[in-house]
Amino acid sequence: MLKVRYFAWLRQRVGxxxxxxxxxxxxxxxxxxxxxxxxxxxxxxxxxAEPGVVRFAVNRAYVAEDAVxxxxxxxxxxxxxxxx
Amino acid sequence: MLKVRYFAWLRQRVGxxxxxxxxxxxxxxxxxxxxxxxxxxxxxxxxxAEPGVVRFAVNRAYVAEDAVxxxxxxxxxxxxxxxx
Amino acid sequence: MTVRVQAEPFDAAAxxxxxxxxxxxxxxxxxxxxxxxxxxxxxxxSAMTLEHYPGMTEAEIGRIEDEARRRWPLHDVLVVHRCGxxxxxxxxxxxxxxxxxxxxxxxxxxxxxxxxxxxxPFWKLEETAEGERWVDARDSDEAAARRxxxxxx
Amino acid sequence: MTVRVQAEPFDAAAxxxxxxxxxxxxxxxxxxxxxxxxxxxxxxxSAMTLEHYPGMTEAEIGRIEDEARRRWPLHDVLVVHRCGxxxxxxxxxxxxxxxxxxxxxxxxxxxxxxxxxxxxPFWKLEETAEGERWVDARDSDEAAARRxxxxxx
Numbered sequence: 001m002l003k004v005r006y007f008a009w010l011r012q013r014v015g016x017x018x019x020x021x022x023x024x025x026x027x028x029x030x031x032x033x034x035x036x037x038x039x040x041x042x043x044x045x046x047x048x049a050e051p052g053v054v055r056f057a058v059n060r061a062y063v064a065e066d067a068v069x070x071x072x073x074x075x076x077x078x079x080x081x082x083x084x
Numbered sequence: 085m086l087k088v089r090y091f092a093w094l095r096q097r098v099g100x101x102x103x104x105x106x107x108x109x110x111x112x113x114x115x116x117x118x119x120x121x122x123x124x125x126x127x128x129x130x131x132x133a134e135p136g137v138v139r140f141a142v143n144r145a146y147v148a149e150d151a152v153x154x155x156x157x158x159x160x161x162x163x164x165x166x167x168x
Numbered sequence: 169m170t171v172r173v174q175a176e177p178f179d180a181a182a183x184x185x186x187x188x189x190x191x192x193x194x195x196x197x198x199x200x201x202x203x204x205x206x207x208x209x210x211x212x213x214s215a216m217t218l219e220h221y222p223g224m225t226e227a228e229i230g231r232i233e234d235e236a237r238r239r240w241p242l243h244d245v246l247v248v249h250r251c252g253x254x255x256x257x258x259x260x261x262x263x264x265x266x267x268x269x270x271x272x273x274x275x276x277x278x279x280x281x282x283x284x285x286x287x288x289p290f291w292k293l294e295e296t297a298e299g300e301r302w303v304d305a306r307d308s309d310e311a312a313a314r315r316x317x318x319x320x321x
Numbered sequence: 322m323t324v325r326v327q328a329e330p331f332d333a334a335a336x337x338x339x340x341x342x343x344x345x346x347x348x349x350x351x352x353x354x355x356x357x358x359x360x361x362x363x364x365x366x367s368a369m370t371l372e373h374y375p376g377m378t379e380a381e382i383g384r385i386e387d388e389a390r391r392r393w394p395l396h397d398v399l400v401v402h403r404c405g406x407x408x409x410x411x412x413x414x415x416x417x418x419x420x421x422x423x424x425x426x427x428x429x430x431x432x433x434x435x436x437x438x439x440x441x442p443f444w445k446l447e448e449t450a451e452g453e454r455w456v457d458a459r460d461s462d463e464a465a466a467r468r469x470x471x472x473x474x
Contacts, residue, residue, distance in 0.1 A: 007291060009291075060227050078221070081287065082303045082304070084202055199350075199352045
C-alpha cells in the first residue's frame with residue numbers, strides 16, 4: 001500500500017487530495033507509479049505528458065522521477081511551487 | 085573668505101572643527117588650499133601626505149582634489165567614512 | 169523553533185521587534201517581507217489562498233535554512249509563512265537573518281527567499297472578479313534561485 | 322521625508338510597522354538594520370559616538386536614494402541613521418525599501434547600505450576599556466560598493 005497525495009490544480013484535476021493505492025509489484029519507481037495512476041485519472045496523465053509541469057516527492061522530500069518507491073511510502077505529485 | 089571644516093580624527097589633529105580663512109588669490113583649488121592649510125597645521129599636512137587618507141567636499145558634496153574653490157565656499161576635509 | 173507555517177495572520181514588525189530584543193553582538197539584521205498584493209498582472213486580486221503540504225513545507229524550509237547556515241556565519245534565522253486565506257496587505261512571508269556583519273545577513277536573506285520561492289511546497293490561488301486562478305510559477309524565480317548554485321559563501 | 326538623521330534612539334520595528342501600514346501594492350519589503358555591537362575585533366565596546374557632517378549627510382543620502390530610485394522601480398524608501406552617542410544593541414541605521422516584486426526591494430536595500438557605508442559622512446568613535454578609538458574604514462566596504470558600479474538595474 002502507498003499513500004498518494006495531490007496538490008493545487010493537480011488535486012483539482014484528479015478530483016481528490018489523496019488516495020491509498022496498492023499497485024502491482026512491478027511499479028517500482030515514481031515514474032512508473034505516475035504512469036499507472038494516469039490510467040485511472042486521465043487528466044493527471046495529461047499533466048504528466050507536459051514536460052516540467054509535475055513535481056515529485058517521496059516521504060516529504062523532493063525526488064527525481066526514477067526514485068524507488070517502497071510499501072508504506074507517501075508519494076506526492078504537485079505543480080511548480082508558488083509560495084513566498 | 086572660506087569656511088573650512090574638519091571631521092573625526094582629522095578634526096582632533098588640527099585641533100579645531102572649523103575656521104574662517106582668507107587665502108591669497110593664487111590658492112584656487114582644493115589641493116592648493118589643503119597645502120596652504122598644512123603650513124598652519126603640521127599634523128594636517130602629515131595626513132595629507134598619506135595617500136587616500138583625506139577626503140574632500142565643497143559645499144557639502146564630494147569633489148576631487150583639483151576642484152576649483154571660490155570665495156564663500158565651505159570646504160571640508162575628513163577621513164574615509166565609517167557609518168552605517 | 170525558527171520556521172513557522174501558520175494560518176493566523178502575523179505582525180511582521182512585532183516579529184522583528186522580538187528578533188531584535190537583547191541582540192548586542194549581531195551587527196547586521198536583514199529582513200524580507202512578502203505582502204499579498206491587491207493586483208496581479210493588471211487584474212485586481214481580492215484575496216488569496218495559500219495551499220501547502222504540511223510536514224513537507226516545514227521540512228523543506230528547514231533544509232533551506234540549514235543550507236543558508238552552512239554558507240554564511242548566521243547568529244539567527246526566522247522564517248514565518250502564512251497558509252490559508254489572506255487579504256491584500258497581509259504579510260505572506262517573513263525572512264529574518266542576523267549576523268555579525270551586513271554582507272552575510274543580506275546575502276543569506278536573499279538566498280532564503282529565493283530558495284523558498286522555488287522549493288517550499290506552497291501554491292497560490294487568487295480570487296479575482298473573473299473567479300479563482302492558480303498563480304503560475306515564474307521563470308524569473310527559477311533564475312533567481314539558480315544564481316546561488318555557484319555562489320561562494 | 323525619507324531620510325532622517327537623528328540623535329534620539331529609534332525603534333526599528335516601529336518604523337517598519339509604520340512603513341508597512343496600508344501597503345497593498347508593494348509585494349516586497351526589504352530592510353537592513355545595523356546594530357551597535359558590543360565588541361569589535363575582539364575588544365569589548367561599551368559605547369560608540371557617531372560624528373557626522375550635518376547638511377552634507379542628508380544631501381549625500383538623498384543622492385544615494387535618487388540613484389537607487391533611478392536603478393530600481395521602488396514604491397518607497399526610508400533611511401534612518403543615528404548620530405551622537407549609542408549603546409550596544411541600539412540600532413545605528415535602518416534602510417527600508419518597497420517594490421512590487423522582491424528582487425528590486427532586496428537589491429536596492431543592499432545597494433543603499435553599501436553606498437551609505439562608503440559615501441555618507443559619518444565617523445564612528447568607539448569607547449573601550451583602553452580608551453577611545455576611531456573605527457578604520459574597511460577595504461571590504463569599498464569592494465562591496467564597487468560591485469554596484471557595473472550592475473544593471
